[in-house]
Amino acid sequence: MTIDNLENDQIIFATGGYDHTIKLWQTHTGICNRTMQHAESQVNALEITPDKQLLAAASYQHIYMYDLASNNPNAIVNYEGTSKNVTSVGFQEDGKWMYSGGEDNRARIWDLRSKNNQCPKIFEVQAAINCVCLHPNQTELFVGDQNGIIYRWDLRTDNNEQLIPENDAMILDISISPDGYLMASVNNKGRCYIWSLISGTLDIPTKLIPKHKFEAHKRHALKFPHLHFRSLPLASVVECFHNLYPDNDHKSISHKTKKYCYHFFLYETTSSLLVTTSADQTAKIWNTADFSLLQELKQENQRWVWDAAFSADGQYVFTASSDGYAKLWNVKTGAMEREYAGHQKAVTALAFRDVS
Amino acid sequence: MALYDNKYWLLSHIRNSFISTDDTGMCELVMVGESKEVKRHLGNMESYPEPDESDDDEDDFESYDLQMDMDFGIRERSNTAAQLEKLDQARKKASKMRHIKWETSKQVEDLDDLFVKKDVSQIVKKPKQKSMLSVLIENFSNLPKNPYIEYSKFDGSGQVNIPTRKYKIFLTMLPPQQRNYPIHICCVATAKVQDLIGLILLKFSANQGECNLNLKPVTNYGLYICEEDGEVDRDFPCLDPRECVAKFGFTCLGLVEHKDNFKSVTFPDESQNVTNIKEEINRTRTTSEKSKADENRQKNDMLAMDEHNKRMEAPLYQSFRVFMINKVRPKVEVHIGISGERIEIDPVQQKNSKLLPFKQKAVSHHMDTIASCEITDTKSSRSTFKLVYNSNFGGNYGNQGDVEFSGSSSSFPPSLQSSTSFKNYDFECDHATAQDIVQKIKLILELRSSASRKQYIATKEKKHYKRKNFNIVK
Numbered sequence: 001m002t003i004d005n006l007e008n009d010q011i012i013f014a015t016g017g018y019d020h021t022i023k024l025w026q027t028h029t030g031i032c033n034r035t036m037q038h039a040e041s042q043v044n045a046l047e048i049t050p051d052k053q054l055l056a057a058a059s060y061q062h063i064y065m066y067d068l069a070s071n072n073p074n075a076i077v078n079y080e081g082t083s084k085n086v087t088s089v090g091f092q093e094d095g096k097w098m099y100s101g102g103e104d105n106r107a108r109i110w111d112l113r114s115k116n117n118q119c120p121k122i123f124e125v126q127a128a129i130n131c132v133c134l135h136p137n138q139t140e141l142f143v144g145d146q147n148g149i150i151y152r153w154d155l156r157t158d159n160n161e162q163l164i165p166e167n168d169a170m171i172l173d174i175s176i177s178p179d180g181y182l183m184a185s186v187n188n189k190g191r192c193y194i195w196s197l198i199s200g201t202l203d204i205p206t207k208l209i210p211k212h213k214f215e216a217h218k219r220h221a222l223k224f225p226h227l228h229f230r231s232l233p234l235a236s237v238v239e240c241f242h243n244l245y246p247d248n249d250h251k252s253i254s255h256k257t258k259k260y261c262y263h264f265f266l267y268e269t270t271s272s273l274l275v276t277t278s279a280d281q282t283a284k285i286w287n288t289a290d291f292s293l294l295q296e297l298k299q300e301n302q303r304w305v306w307d308a309a310f311s312a313d314g315q316y317v318f319t320a321s322s323d324g325y326a327k328l329w330n331v332k333t334g335a336m337e338r339e340y341a342g343h344q345k346a347v348t349a350l351a352f353r354d355v356s
Numbered sequence: 357m358a359l360y361d362n363k364y365w366l367l368s369h370i371r372n373s374f375i376s377t378d379d380t381g382m383c384e385l386v387m388v389g390e391s392k393e394v395k396r397h398l399g400n401m402e403s404y405p406e407p408d409e410s411d412d413d414e415d416d417f418e419s420y421d422l423q424m425d426m427d428f429g430i431r432e433r434s435n436t437a438a439q440l441e442k443l444d445q446a447r448k449k450a451s452k453m454r455h456i457k458w459e460t461s462k463q464v465e466d467l468d469d470l471f472v473k474k475d476v477s478q479i480v481k482k483p484k485q486k487s488m489l490s491v492l493i494e495n496f497s498n499l500p501k502n503p504y505i506e507y508s509k510f511d512g513s514g515q516v517n518i519p520t521r522k523y524k525i526f527l528t529m530l531p532p533q534q535r536n537y538p539i540h541i542c543c544v545a546t547a548k549v550q551d552l553i554g555l556i557l558l559k560f561s562a563n564q565g566e567c568n569l570n571l572k573p574v575t576n577y578g579l580y581i582c583e584e585d586g587e588v589d590r591d592f593p594c595l596d597p598r599e600c601v602a603k604f605g606f607t608c609l610g611l612v613e614h615k616d617n618f619k620s621v622t623f624p625d626e627s628q629n630v631t632n633i634k635e636e637i638n639r640t641r642t643t644s645e646k647s648k649a650d651e652n653r654q655k656n657d658m659l660a661m662d663e664h665n666k667r668m669e670a671p672l673y674q675s676f677r678v679f680m681i682n683k684v685r686p687k688v689e690v691h692i693g694i695s696g697e698r699i700e701i702d703p704v705q706q707k708n709s710k711l712l713p714f715k716q717k718a719v720s721h722h723m724d725t726i727a728s729c730e731i732t733d734t735k736s737s738r739s740t741f742k743l744v745y746n747s748n749f750g751g752n753y754g755n756q757g758d759v760e761f762s763g764s765s766s767s768f769p770p771s772l773q774s775s776t777s778f779k780n781y782d783f784e785c786d787h788a789t790a791q792d793i794v795q796k797i798k799l800i801l802e803l804r805s806s807a808s809r810k811q812y813i814a815t816k817e818k819k820h821y822k823r824k825n826f827n828i829v830k
Contacts, residue, residue, distance in 0.1 A: 011488050021514045027489055028496040030505055031562045035514025073514055074449055081458025096470055108458065111470070120459055139473040155471040180476030199476045312487030324509070328493070337493060342508045344518065344544070355488035 012068060012353040013318065014055055015326045016043030018345035022057060022066065025340050027328070032342045036066050036073045045088050046351035050095045055351065058086035063100055063110075079110060088132045099141055101132035107143045107153065123153045123160070133174040133183075137199060140206055142183065144171030150185060157203055165193045165213075177272065182288060183208065184274055192216040192276060194291070214291050217278035273314050273331065277305040283319045285331055295334040299327070306347065312354035322346035380435045502561060504574070507554030510547040519545035521601050525556050525579075526586040526610045536586055538608070539563075543601060550597035553577050556611055572613065582610035670799035671696025676792070677704070678785035681740065687784065694796055696803070698722050699743070701781070721745050723804055727778055727812030729797040731790055739790035743797070744780040746808035778812055 016022040022043060024034040041060035048055055048068070055066045057075075063086055064075035084103035091098050091112075098110040107129055109121035127147040134141055143151040148169045152161040165171075169187035176183045176197065183195045194212040272288035283297040283305045297305075303322035310317050316337065320326050326340040326347050374383040486494075512520030524538035541559060543552050554574045561571055578594030588610035595604055673695040679687045680701070693700040702718045728744040785793075801809055 011492070019518075020516045023514075026562075028492040029502065029562070031502065031558075032508060032511065035511070037514050037516045039516040075453055077454045077456060078450075079456045079458070093474075110456070110458075136476045137474045139471050156473065201475070202473060311489040313485065313490050315487070315490045316493060337497075341505060342511055344509065344515065356485060 010052070010355045012048050012052060012055075013326075013340075013350070014046050014048065014352075015320055015340065015343065015347050015350045016046050016057055017320070017324075017343050017347040017349065018042045019324075019343050021343065022046070022055070023340075023342055024068070025326070027338070030338050030340050032340070034071065034073075035342075036075075038064065038075075041085075043349045044085055046349045047089050047091060048351045048353045049091055050093055052353055056089050056091075056098065057349075058089040058100065058102075060085050062086070063089055063098070082106070082108070084128070087128075087130055090132065090134055092134070092138055099132055099134060101129035101143055103128040105129060105145070107132050107141060109155065121155065121158075123151070123158075125149065125151060130171055131173045133176055135176055135197075135206060136178055136180040137206070142174045142176065144174045144185060146170045148187065150174065152205065152208070154203070154205055159205070161205065163208065166191065175274070177288075180206075182211070182272070186216055186276060190215060190217040190278065190280075192274075192286075192291075194288070212291055216276045216284060216286070217280050217282070273310065275308045275310065275317055277308045277319060279304045281305065281321075283308050283317070283329075285317065295329075295331060297327075297329045297334060297336075299336060302327075304346070307350045309350055309352040311352075312356035318350055318352055320347035320350045322348075326350055385436075502558060503571075504554045504558035504561060507551055507558050507574075510543045510551045510555045511559075512542040512544040512547075515542075515544060519602070521545050522607065523552070524584075524608045526582055526588070526608070527556075527560060528588060528610050529613045538586065545600075545602040547601050548597065549579055549595045549599055549601055549604075550574055552601050553579060553597065553611065576614055578612050578614055580610045580612050581606050582608050584608055586610065588612060666795065667799055667803075670796050671803065674796065676785065676789050678783045678789065678793070681782040681784050690783075692783070692793065694793065694800070696723065696800055699726060699797070723800060724806040725808050726797065726801060726806070727808045729794050729801070731794055732782070734787065737786070738784050739787045740782055740784045741790050741794050742780050742782055744778050744812060746811065747777055747779045778815070 011027055013025045013027050014022055015025065016038060020038050020040075020042070022036040022038050023032045024036075025031070026033050036055075038057055038059060040062070043057050043059060045058040046055060047058075053067070053069055054077075055068050057064045057066065061080065061082055061084065063079040063082075065077035065079070066072070066074075067076050079098075079100075082100070082102050082104050086100050086102040088101045089098065090100075095112060097112050099107065100110065101107040105125050105128060107123040107125070111120060123141070123143065125143060125145050125147075126149070127145040129143055129145050131144045132141055133144075139155050141151075141153040141155060143153055145151075148164055148166060148171055150163040150165065150171055152163070154160065165185060166187055166189070169189050169191070172186050172188055174183065174185045180197055180199055183197050185193045185195075187193075192214050193210070194214075195208040196211045198207040198209065200206060273294065274286040274288050274291075275283055276286065277283045281298065281302055281304065284293055285295040285297070286292065287294050297317070297319060301323060302325070305319050305321045307320040308317055310331075315331055317329050317331055318326060319329065324341070324343045324345060324347060326343075327336050328338040328340075329335065330337050371383075371387050375387060378384065512518070512522075520542050521544075522540065522542045525541050526535065526538045528535065539556070539559060541552070541556055543555050547555070557571055557574065557577070575597070578597070580588045580590065580594050581592050582588045594612065595606075595609070673693060675691050675693040678690060678692055680690045681687055689704040691700075691702045691704060693702070698720055700718070700720045725746045726743065727746055729741060731739055731741045733740040783790075783793075
């Protein structure tokens with residue numbers, strides 16, 4: 001094994017999609033290192049555990065965990081008990097617990113410590129949950145649902161607070177900057193809302209102060225760096241949504257169809273950037289100082305862009321799109337640097353762990 | 357015919373056909389269950405049951421022309437069986453997985469331990485530094501793109517819901533010590549052989565460390581059928597690169613680099629053609645190298661056989677159509693019939709033969725009278741050959757001139773006669789025919805070694821000798 005490989009082992013880049021596989025990539029060569037099977041459904045979201053040992057895949061009724069250290073193509077842990085699609089998944093920074101949100105209207109806390117003292121927590125809302133985001137203080141979850149409500153769920157007190165940025169718009173994704181000062185959210189109208197967050201000590205809740213609002217995409221979209229968020233554009237998702245369920249019956253959405261995936265990814269950099277992804281076939285990078293458009297990442301026929309993630313220094317951004325490719329873009333130039341080919345169908349989720 | 361009037365038989369036959377042709381097994385499931393019922397129902401309606409029906413209760417679905425036992429053997433597995441196996445596999449897979457069920461009842465005790473609030477104001481902003489990814493990407497910014505990267509989409513490993521094919525591939529271009537172990541490749545079943553080659557090269561180039569083999573374009577390689585131990589079977593051509601991999605059932609293949617490389621890769625269209633042609637050539641070449649010796653031997657054998665056959669066949673009757681040439685008469689088309697015993701010359705009937713001032717008569721010479729036959733002249737389109745015969749010999753039939761001649765010459769002693777007793781015919785025909793005729797006659801003469809021939813040869817030598825002597829005298 002060469003030094004390159006060792007170095008590369010610390011960088012983890014995983015993609016998953018509709019072809020029922022999860023692939024791990026060598027980032028600088030574009031070679032697929034490993035393919036894991038995700039037989040039962042599409043991949044809704046991917047997340048890597050803080051210790052980089054496991055990869056969590058949110059899917060229909062399950063969250064599967066894959067071992068990143070071995071070559072086992074099958075999942076080694078299966079978290080079950082949710083009745084519908086799990087749309088988002090994430091971890092407490094020490095890996096003590098995992099949070100998830102799904103179309104069964106529930107956000108959950110899964111205790112990852114030893115079996116004996118399991119301490120599950122559940123938070124139920126009125127509509128299917130599209131996104132769950134953990135505040136860097138590790139005790140507050142922000143949950144966005146299809147009714148357009150953002151809930152601040154305090155894990156210590158179980159209190160919650162509601163926020164409706166806009167009527168008749170679904171919350172597609174929420175992202176909070178790693179320093180905990182900014183929160184962004186996008187809705188299905190492609191509109192992006194920004195809040196300043198004021199942290200309280202101990203059990204004093206974080207205050208949200210509306211800061212900015214702008215049209216991110218014509219349809220749906222979003223994602224941030226330093227705050228990194230992402231979202232999907234409204235029009236096309238809604239379009240697709242109506243096509244699949246003409247009666248707009250939310251209950252019927254519980255099938256193995258993934259309508260949309262909008263998750264915000266937060267990530268840390270000294271310059272504040274936000275990336276939003278959209279069904280308008282672009283990913284956009286915004287400067288959070290003035291919310292001006294920095295780059296539009298666009299490629300012919302790349303179709304919907306589902307997910308995005310920044311490198312640790314904010315110089316590069318990965319995107320996943322319906323054309324079956326994951327791509328690496330240079331933030332400064334807006335040029336595509338690498339293409340990761342291998343998926344047979346749309347790539348809908350990615351997880352990236354950089355080393356800085 | 358009675359069978360065809362029998363309801364039971366017809367019913368049985370129809371059911372049997374359904375059951376035996378339905379691969380899903382559904383017909384069987386449905387029909388076996390209701391067989392007795394149907395039978396009873398039919399039986400009630402049948403007012404005049406035929407006597408032979410009473411005893412075929414057991415073989416309800418036995419048809420008279422279908423052997424069920426045979427059929428079961430080759431029948432494809434039903435969907436049910438496949439489904440069951442799938443479930444079984446899923447169960448096995450699940451047993452290796454840890455399952456964690458959502459439990460709601462537990463009381464939260466250690467809140468403070470689990471949910472510790474982190475002071476975000478304490479999060480220190482790290483000094484700006486390059487991430488590992490940025491470093492990697494920058495370091496490898498000039499990394500040549502793997503030329504086979506486009507084939508990655510044919511990778512079938514890990515694919516679950518699409519058909520795939522697994523292969524053991526031996527790379528024959530590796531150094532001997534590394535060659536013995538195959539690499540395992542799984543590709544989607546819809547890939548072409550060419551795509552499979554690309555995928556192999558991609559996997560190989562991605563995995564190989566120091567071994568810097570110079571890999572060439574996909575078209576420079578061929579996949580050959582190969583033994584489990586990696587020995588490539590070169591008796592077969594390589595798999596057609598344009599065919600779908602699913603078409604071939606071999607799981608053990610050898611990747612062989614075609615030796616002769618071509619230079620023009622600049623024009624895609626053209627090179628494509630060139631490649632194909634080259635491939636064809638290479639393919640034939642690789643096979644020919646080994647079998648060249650075989651071929652040569654075979655060729656020699658064939659020649660020997662040919663020779664043998666000619667010798668054996670020489671005495672057999674064969675007729676040729678040629679022109680007889682005479683210095684004073686016009687050319688006459690004749691048939692020469694040659695057998696081990698005699699040579700017959702028959703004029704071909706010509707339309708205006710009556711107008712000709714004379715007629716070539718049919719002659720026959722016993723083979724013993726024939727002294728020699730050889731090609732005398734070879735022109736651009738025709739050859740002439742000379743047939744020499746001993747007119748003095750007893751076996752002249754039908755040719756008046758000859759008879760006369762022989763008559764007049766009979767008074768001379770043989771030695772004197774010898775110079776005059778040999779007469780000849782001149783014929784003209786195409787080269788091949790001339791060759792055939794001359795060879796055939798020569799072979800017959802060799803076999804017979806007649807007196808006429810010996811005499812002719814002796815005379816010839818004598819003449820030659822005399823001429824020499826004259827020359828010396830002069």
